[in-house]
Amino acid sequence: MWRRATSLSSLIFSSSRRPLRDQQGAYSLKAWEFFCAEPFKGEGCLSKEKNLFITFVLGGPGSGKGTQCAKIVENFGYTHLSAGELLRQEIASNSEDGAVILDMIKEGKIVPSEMTVKLLKKEMESCDNGKFLIDGFPRNEENRIAFEQIIGAEPNSVLFFDCPEEEMIKRVLNRNEGRVDDNIDTIRKRLKVFAASHYPVIEYYSKKGKLYKIDAIGTEDEIFERVRPVFAACKGAH
Ligand SMILES: Nc1ncnc2c1ncn2[C@@H]1O[C@H](COP(=O)(O)OP(=O)(O)OP(=O)(O)O)[C@@H](O)[C@H]1O
Numbered sequence: 512m513w514r515r516a517t518s519l520s521s522l523i524f525s526s527s528r529r530p531l532r533d534q535q536g537a538y539s540l541k542a543w544e545f546f547c548a549e550p551f552k553g554e555g556c557l558s559k560e561k562n563l564f565i566t567f568v569l570g571g572p573g574s575g576k577g578t579q580c581a582k583i584v585e586n587f588g589y590t591h592l593s594a595g596e597l598l599r600q601e602i603a604s605n606s607e608d609g610a611v612i613l614d615m616i617k618e619g620k621i622v623p624s625e626m627t628v629k630l631l632k633k634e635m636e637s638c639d640n641g642k643f644l645i646d647g648f649p650r651n652e653e654n655r656i657a658f659e660q661i662i663g664a665e666p667n668s669v670l671f672f673d674c675p676e677e678e679m680i681k682r683v684l685n686r687n688e689g690r691v692d693d694n695i696d697t698i699r700k701r702l703k704v705f706a707a708s709h710y711p712v713i714e715y716y717s718k719k720g721k722l723y724k725i726d727a728i729g730t731e732d733e734i735f736e737r738v739r740p741v742f743a744a745c746k747g748a749h
Pocket residue numbers: 570571572573574575576577578579595647682683685686687727728729730731734
Protein backbone atom coordinates (compact mmCIF):
# COMPACT_ATOMS: atom_id res chain seq x y z
CA MET A 512 0.00 0.00 0.00
CA TRP A 513 1.39 3.42 -1.00
CA ARG A 514 0.33 6.22 1.29
CA ARG A 515 -0.31 9.51 -0.46
CA ALA A 516 1.09 12.33 1.64
CA THR A 517 -1.70 14.71 0.67
CA SER A 518 -4.40 12.45 2.10
CA LEU A 519 -3.15 13.31 5.59
CA SER A 520 -4.58 16.80 5.15
CA SER A 521 -7.92 15.22 6.03
CA LEU A 522 -6.82 14.78 9.64
CA ILE A 523 -8.77 16.97 12.04
CA PHE A 524 -7.05 18.27 15.15
CA SER A 525 -8.29 19.61 18.47
CA SER A 526 -6.42 22.48 20.15
CA SER A 527 -3.93 19.95 21.49
CA ARG A 528 -3.48 18.79 17.88
CA ARG A 529 -4.84 15.34 18.64
CA PRO A 530 -7.06 14.05 15.82
CA LEU A 531 -10.71 13.94 16.72
CA ARG A 532 -12.96 10.98 16.15
CA ASP A 533 -15.52 12.02 13.54
CA GLN A 534 -16.85 10.54 10.37
CA GLN A 535 -13.25 10.33 9.21
CA GLY A 536 -12.33 8.97 12.63
CA ALA A 537 -11.32 5.52 11.53
CA TYR A 538 -8.75 6.85 9.14
CA SER A 539 -7.58 9.64 11.50
CA LEU A 540 -7.11 7.29 14.42
CA LYS A 541 -5.23 4.79 12.30
CA ALA A 542 -2.79 7.49 11.17
CA TRP A 543 -2.42 8.76 14.74
CA GLU A 544 -1.71 5.31 16.14
CA PHE A 545 0.80 4.69 13.39
CA PHE A 546 2.66 7.92 14.09
CA CYS A 547 2.62 7.45 17.83
CA ALA A 548 3.41 3.74 17.91
CA GLU A 549 5.74 2.88 20.76
CA PRO A 550 9.18 2.09 19.40
CA PHE A 551 10.44 -1.45 19.82
CA LYS A 552 12.47 -1.70 23.04
CA GLY A 553 14.76 -4.70 23.09
CA GLU A 554 17.31 -5.42 25.82
CA GLY A 555 20.48 -3.30 25.47
CA CYS A 556 19.38 -1.46 22.35
CA LEU A 557 19.35 2.24 21.64
CA SER A 558 15.57 2.42 21.64
CA LYS A 559 15.53 1.25 25.25
CA GLU A 560 17.61 4.24 26.30
CA LYS A 561 15.66 6.97 24.53
CA ASN A 562 12.33 7.47 22.84
CA LEU A 563 13.11 7.24 19.17
CA PHE A 564 11.09 8.67 16.34
CA ILE A 565 12.68 7.69 13.06
CA THR A 566 11.91 8.54 9.46
CA PHE A 567 13.88 6.90 6.67
CA VAL A 568 14.27 9.17 3.63
CA LEU A 569 14.74 7.17 0.46
CA GLY A 570 15.05 7.86 -3.26
CA GLY A 571 17.58 7.59 -6.06
CA PRO A 572 20.75 9.67 -6.41
CA GLY A 573 19.82 13.32 -6.88
CA SER A 574 16.12 12.78 -6.14
CA GLY A 575 16.30 15.63 -3.59
CA LYS A 576 16.55 13.77 -0.26
CA GLY A 577 19.15 16.07 1.28
CA THR A 578 17.37 19.21 0.04
CA GLN A 579 14.04 18.17 1.55
CA CYS A 580 15.65 16.93 4.78
CA ALA A 581 17.04 20.44 5.35
CA LYS A 582 13.50 21.82 5.09
CA ILE A 583 12.08 19.17 7.43
CA VAL A 584 14.78 19.98 10.01
CA GLU A 585 13.97 23.70 9.75
CA ASN A 586 10.23 23.17 10.14
CA PHE A 587 9.89 20.14 12.40
CA GLY A 588 13.01 19.97 14.58
CA TYR A 589 14.46 16.67 13.41
CA THR A 590 18.12 15.70 13.43
CA HIS A 591 19.29 14.89 9.93
CA LEU A 592 21.67 11.95 9.51
CA SER A 593 22.78 11.42 5.93
CA ALA A 594 24.34 7.96 5.70
CA GLY A 595 26.35 9.04 2.63
CA GLU A 596 27.65 12.11 4.47
CA LEU A 597 28.71 9.99 7.47
CA LEU A 598 30.57 7.67 5.10
CA ARG A 599 32.28 10.65 3.45
CA GLN A 600 33.33 11.92 6.91
CA GLU A 601 34.78 8.49 7.65
CA ILE A 602 36.82 8.71 4.42
CA ALA A 603 38.06 12.15 5.47
CA SER A 604 39.17 10.74 8.86
CA ASN A 605 41.68 8.49 7.07
CA SER A 606 40.56 5.43 9.03
CA GLU A 607 40.98 1.87 7.75
CA ASP A 608 37.26 1.68 7.08
CA GLY A 609 37.55 4.98 5.22
CA ALA A 610 39.80 3.46 2.58
CA VAL A 611 37.35 0.61 1.95
CA ILE A 612 34.44 3.04 1.85
CA LEU A 613 36.15 5.31 -0.71
CA ASP A 614 36.68 2.41 -3.11
CA MET A 615 33.03 1.44 -2.82
CA ILE A 616 31.65 4.96 -3.22
CA LYS A 617 33.76 5.54 -6.35
CA GLU A 618 32.11 2.44 -7.83
CA GLY A 619 28.64 3.39 -6.61
CA LYS A 620 28.49 0.21 -4.50
CA ILE A 621 26.70 -0.27 -1.20
CA VAL A 622 29.08 -0.22 1.76
CA PRO A 623 28.79 -3.22 4.15
CA SER A 624 25.88 -2.68 6.53
CA GLU A 625 27.86 -2.99 9.73
CA MET A 626 30.08 -0.04 8.77
CA THR A 627 27.15 2.23 7.98
CA VAL A 628 25.05 1.19 10.95
CA LYS A 629 28.03 1.66 13.28
CA LEU A 630 28.31 5.29 12.12
CA LEU A 631 24.57 5.89 12.41
CA LYS A 632 24.48 4.35 15.90
CA LYS A 633 27.33 6.54 17.12
CA GLU A 634 25.51 9.68 15.95
CA MET A 635 22.19 8.58 17.40
CA GLU A 636 23.74 7.77 20.77
CA SER A 637 25.48 11.10 21.07
CA CYS A 638 22.40 13.14 20.14
CA ASP A 639 19.93 14.47 22.74
CA ASN A 640 17.18 14.62 20.15
CA GLY A 641 15.37 11.32 19.55
CA LYS A 642 13.77 12.48 16.28
CA PHE A 643 15.90 11.37 13.35
CA LEU A 644 15.70 11.70 9.60
CA ILE A 645 17.90 8.96 8.22
CA ASP A 646 18.72 9.97 4.66
CA GLY A 647 19.83 7.48 1.98
CA PHE A 648 19.53 4.41 4.18
CA PRO A 649 18.55 1.54 4.11
CA ARG A 650 19.56 0.94 0.50
CA ASN A 651 18.83 -2.78 0.46
CA GLU A 652 17.27 -5.51 2.58
CA GLU A 653 20.56 -6.33 4.28
CA ASN A 654 20.89 -2.69 5.42
CA ARG A 655 17.33 -2.72 6.71
CA ILE A 656 17.74 -5.89 8.72
CA ALA A 657 21.12 -4.79 10.14
CA PHE A 658 19.60 -1.50 11.33
CA GLU A 659 16.68 -3.20 13.01
CA GLN A 660 18.94 -5.70 14.75
CA ILE A 661 21.69 -3.31 15.86
CA ILE A 662 19.60 -0.25 16.72
CA GLY A 663 16.63 -2.30 17.90
CA ALA A 664 14.09 -0.04 16.26
CA GLU A 665 12.00 0.28 13.14
CA PRO A 666 11.22 3.57 11.41
CA ASN A 667 7.90 5.17 12.26
CA SER A 668 7.59 6.36 8.69
CA VAL A 669 9.41 6.14 5.37
CA LEU A 670 9.51 8.83 2.68
CA PHE A 671 10.29 7.78 -0.85
CA PHE A 672 11.14 10.49 -3.37
CA ASP A 673 10.02 9.22 -6.73
CA CYS A 674 12.02 10.86 -9.52
CA PRO A 675 12.65 9.91 -13.17
CA GLU A 676 16.23 8.85 -13.99
CA GLU A 677 16.89 11.63 -16.51
CA GLU A 678 15.97 14.26 -13.89
CA MET A 679 18.21 12.61 -11.27
CA ILE A 680 21.14 12.57 -13.72
CA LYS A 681 20.60 16.24 -14.58
CA ARG A 682 20.48 17.27 -10.91
CA VAL A 683 23.56 15.27 -9.89
CA LEU A 684 25.63 16.58 -12.80
CA ASN A 685 24.67 20.15 -11.84
CA ARG A 686 25.34 19.66 -8.12
CA ASN A 687 28.94 20.84 -8.18
CA GLU A 688 29.89 19.89 -4.61
CA GLY A 689 33.10 18.09 -5.64
CA ARG A 690 31.81 14.59 -4.77
CA VAL A 691 33.94 11.77 -6.25
CA ASP A 692 30.77 9.99 -7.34
CA ASP A 693 29.09 12.91 -9.14
CA ASN A 694 30.29 11.99 -12.63
CA ILE A 695 28.33 10.32 -15.41
CA ASP A 696 30.06 6.91 -15.14
CA THR A 697 29.50 6.58 -11.39
CA ILE A 698 25.99 8.00 -11.62
CA ARG A 699 25.05 5.27 -14.10
CA LYS A 700 26.45 2.66 -11.68
CA ARG A 701 24.60 4.22 -8.73
CA LEU A 702 21.35 4.21 -10.71
CA LYS A 703 21.84 0.53 -11.58
CA VAL A 704 22.51 -0.38 -7.93
CA PHE A 705 19.50 1.68 -6.86
CA ALA A 706 17.20 0.00 -9.39
CA ALA A 707 18.43 -3.44 -8.35
CA SER A 708 18.20 -3.04 -4.58
CA HIS A 709 15.72 -0.43 -3.40
CA TYR A 710 12.46 -2.06 -4.38
CA PRO A 711 12.30 -4.79 -1.68
CA VAL A 712 12.85 -2.16 1.01
CA ILE A 713 10.12 0.09 -0.37
CA GLU A 714 7.81 -2.87 -0.74
CA TYR A 715 8.50 -4.03 2.85
CA TYR A 716 7.52 -0.67 4.36
CA SER A 717 4.64 -0.26 1.96
CA LYS A 718 3.14 -3.52 3.20
CA LYS A 719 3.55 -2.23 6.77
CA GLY A 720 1.62 0.93 5.84
CA LYS A 721 4.61 3.15 6.66
CA LEU A 722 5.49 4.36 3.18
CA TYR A 723 4.85 7.87 1.81
CA LYS A 724 5.62 8.14 -1.88
CA ILE A 725 6.38 11.73 -2.86
CA ASP A 726 6.42 12.97 -6.45
CA ALA A 727 9.90 14.53 -6.64
CA ILE A 728 9.25 16.62 -9.76
CA GLY A 729 8.65 20.31 -9.22
CA THR A 730 10.35 23.13 -7.41
CA GLU A 731 11.95 22.46 -4.01
CA ASP A 732 9.12 24.39 -2.34
CA GLU A 733 6.41 22.56 -4.25
CA ILE A 734 7.88 19.26 -3.19
CA PHE A 735 8.13 20.36 0.43
CA GLU A 736 4.39 21.15 0.39
CA ARG A 737 3.88 17.44 -0.46
CA VAL A 738 6.15 16.44 2.41
CA ARG A 739 4.76 18.81 5.01
CA PRO A 740 1.48 16.94 5.76
CA VAL A 741 3.39 13.79 6.69
CA PHE A 742 5.12 15.64 9.54
CA ALA A 743 2.38 18.14 10.37
CA ALA A 744 0.13 15.20 11.25
CA CYS A 745 2.25 14.25 14.22
CA LYS A 746 3.57 17.65 15.37
CA GLY A 747 3.01 17.85 19.11
CA ALA A 748 2.92 14.09 19.48
CA HIS A 749 6.42 13.98 20.89
N1 LIG B 1 13.17 20.08 -6.85
C1 LIG B 1 14.37 20.32 -7.35
N2 LIG B 1 14.52 20.82 -8.57
C2 LIG B 1 15.74 21.05 -9.12
N3 LIG B 1 16.90 20.78 -8.48
C3 LIG B 1 16.81 20.27 -7.24
C4 LIG B 1 15.56 19.99 -6.62
N4 LIG B 1 15.79 19.48 -5.39
C5 LIG B 1 17.12 19.41 -5.28
N5 LIG B 1 17.74 19.89 -6.36
C6 LIG B 1 19.17 19.97 -6.62
O1 LIG B 1 19.56 18.70 -7.12
C7 LIG B 1 20.80 18.30 -6.56
C8 LIG B 1 20.60 16.97 -5.81
O2 LIG B 1 19.77 17.22 -4.68
P1 LIG B 1 20.08 16.51 -3.30
O3 LIG B 1 21.52 16.66 -2.99
O4 LIG B 1 19.10 17.02 -2.34
O5 LIG B 1 19.74 15.01 -3.72
P2 LIG B 1 19.96 13.66 -2.93
O6 LIG B 1 18.75 12.83 -3.12
O7 LIG B 1 20.38 13.94 -1.53
O8 LIG B 1 21.16 13.02 -3.75
P3 LIG B 1 22.27 11.95 -3.30
O9 LIG B 1 21.57 10.66 -3.07
O10 LIG B 1 23.17 11.87 -4.48
O11 LIG B 1 22.93 12.50 -2.07
C9 LIG B 1 21.28 19.44 -5.68
O12 LIG B 1 22.17 20.24 -6.39
C10 LIG B 1 19.99 20.22 -5.37
O13 LIG B 1 20.23 21.58 -5.14
